Amino acid sequence: MKDQIRNFIAEITFNDPDVIKDETKIFDEGIFDSMGLLGLINFLESEFNVVTEDTELQEENFGSVERIAAFVERKTVAA
Amino acid sequence: MNIDKKPFSRDILHLDKIDEVIENICTKLKEDVYKRFRRYGGVIGISGGIDSSVTLAIAAKAFGPEKLLGIMLPETDSSPESEFLARELANKFGVKNIVENISGALDGFGCYTRRDEAVKSVIPEYDPGVNKMKVVIPQEFVNKNMPPVHFVSVIFQDGSEKRARLPMKEYLQIVAASNFKQRSRANMLYYHAEALNYAVIGTPNKHEVQQGFFVKYGDGAADVMPIGNLYKTQVYQIAKYLGVPEAIIKRTPTTDTYTAEQTQEEFFYQMPFETMDLLWYGWENEYAPSEVAPVMKMTEDEVENIYKNFARKQKTTEYLRTPPLHDYYRG
Numbered sequence: 001m002k003d004q005i006r007n008f009i010a011e012i013t014f015n016d017p018d019v020i021k022d023e024t025k026i027f028d029e030g031i032f033d034s035m036g037l038l039g040l041i042n043f044l045e046s047e048f049n050v051v052t053e054d055t056e057l058q059e060e061n062f063g064s065v066e067r068i069a070a071f072v073e074r075k076t077v078a079a
Numbered sequence: 080m081n082i083d084k085k086p087f088s089r090d091i092l093h094l095d096k097i098d099e100v101i102e103n104i105c106t107k108l109k110e111d112v113y114k115r116f117r118r119y120g121g122v123i124g125i126s127g128g129i130d131s132s133v134t135l136a137i138a139a140k141a142f143g144p145e146k147l148l149g150i151m152l153p154e155t156d157s158s159p160e161s162e163f164l165a166r167e168l169a170n171k172f173g174v175k176n177i178v179e180n181i182s183g184a185l186d187g188f189g190c191y192t193r194r195d196e197a198v199k200s201v202i203p204e205y206d207p208g209v210n211k212m213k214v215v216i217p218q219e220f221v222n223k224n225m226p227p228v229h230f231v232s233v234i235f236q237d238g239s240e241k242r243a244r245l246p247m248k249e250y251l252q253i254v255a256a257s258n259f260k261q262r263s264r265a266n267m268l269y270y271h272a273e274a275l276n277y278a279v280i281g282t283p284n285k286h287e288v289q290q291g292f293f294v295k296y297g298d299g300a301a302d303v304m305p306i307g308n309l310y311k312t313q314v315y316q317i318a319k320y321l322g323v324p325e326a327i328i329k330r331t332p333t334t335d336t337y338t339a340e341q342t343q344e345e346f347f348y349q350m351p352f353e354t355m356d357l358l359w360y361g362w363e364n365e366y367a368p369s370e371v372a373p374v375m376k377m378t379e380d381e382v383e384n385i386y387k388n389f390a391r392k393q394k395t396t397e398y399l400r401t402p403p404l405h406d407y408y409r410g
Contacts, residue, residue, distance in 0.1 A: 027225055028387060033395035034226040038247035054244055059224050 105141035118278040120146030127164030136321040149176035194256035211339035261297025278302040291396020311352040
């Protein structure tokens with residue numbers, strides 16, 4: 001799952017997947033803007049059937065590949 | 080640390096020699112428009128807002144009012160107050176002014192129908208004939224060290240409001256459709272500029288330029304931008320000095336883009352201008368959060384987060400400020 005997320009982020013930010021580590025802070029890098037975040041929300045829904053609620057739009061859930069994967073896992077288990 | 084750097088303070092942006100500042104802007108403006116571009120004067124789109132008003136006041140001082148044309152460019156969603164104040168301004172400075180209503184052009188482009196289609200797909204009960212709409216960033220999404228997420232807000236006839244987060248497709252469609260407004264205005268300004276052999280005098284201030292709060296080839300289309308390196312509080316200081324009408328100075332800056340009333344702070348900046356000016360200055364001039372925080376009565380973490388947001392905004396809007404790239408062949 002982490003690789004799927006990493007590859008998606010790499011694709012929409014025109015980066016090499018190798019530079020996006022599990023713990024890389026994707027918002028701090030300045031390459032992940034509003035469009036990237038909206039694209040990621042769409043991706044999680046289409047790929048993992050995970051619908052993001054407004055209240056879940058937190059750095060804790062979206063700040064890195066690691067956090068996004070953990071968020072998807074929590075949502076999947078809860079469902 | 081630069082030894083010439085002044086200690087950070089709340090009045091660090093105050094223009095102490097305001098007459099010299101204005102004189103220097105006027106001198107450069109004349110050099111650029113007359114000598115560099117060989118244009119006989121300037122046209123300015125005037126909205127009754129503080130930025131276009133100060134730009135007109137400076138240009139009138141530089142060129143003389145007889146070499147300026149102020150153009151009001153209202154459309155269906157514009158506040159009538161904008162045209163009223165713009166006319167008052169132009170008359171005060173003795174500048175010839177005309178009205179060019181762009182609603183017909185916008186209808187032709189499908190500006191309103193394309194925008195409303197996107198809003199209705201998110202809030203189906205939206206009736207553009209009677210309801211008002213705007214795009215907002217809710218306060219709870221501010222300062223999270225995350226890029227902003229936009230919501231559409233519909234205000235119904237009974238005053239109730241419904242908000243919904245905008246998916247990417249709908250967000251982009253609303254923005255793209257609304258941008259017809261600024262681009263149509265730019266077209267009209269260049270029509271008059273070319274017909275008179277004048278330059279288009281742009282009105283964005285420093286924040287709009289640096290944070291990308293403008294439409295590329297819309298309000299970002301101009302030959303010169305005299306206040307493009309001035310902070311908002313400095314724009315207000317010059318407004319008072321040059322005698323811009325009080326009603327314009329006191330007016331809250333709005334987007335005047337969507338059908339519902341909306342301040343620029345609510346739509347884009349997310350903090351008062353006085354605060355933003357100082358924090359941007361601090362960030363741009365590399366003042367440490369530990370020096371800025373006590374002056375601003377904030378925590379160092381808050382200042383740090385805002386610095387990060389500024390850096391992100393400037394980086395992600397570089398595309399808007401970049402002119403067409405053409406150096407692909409170096410034969």
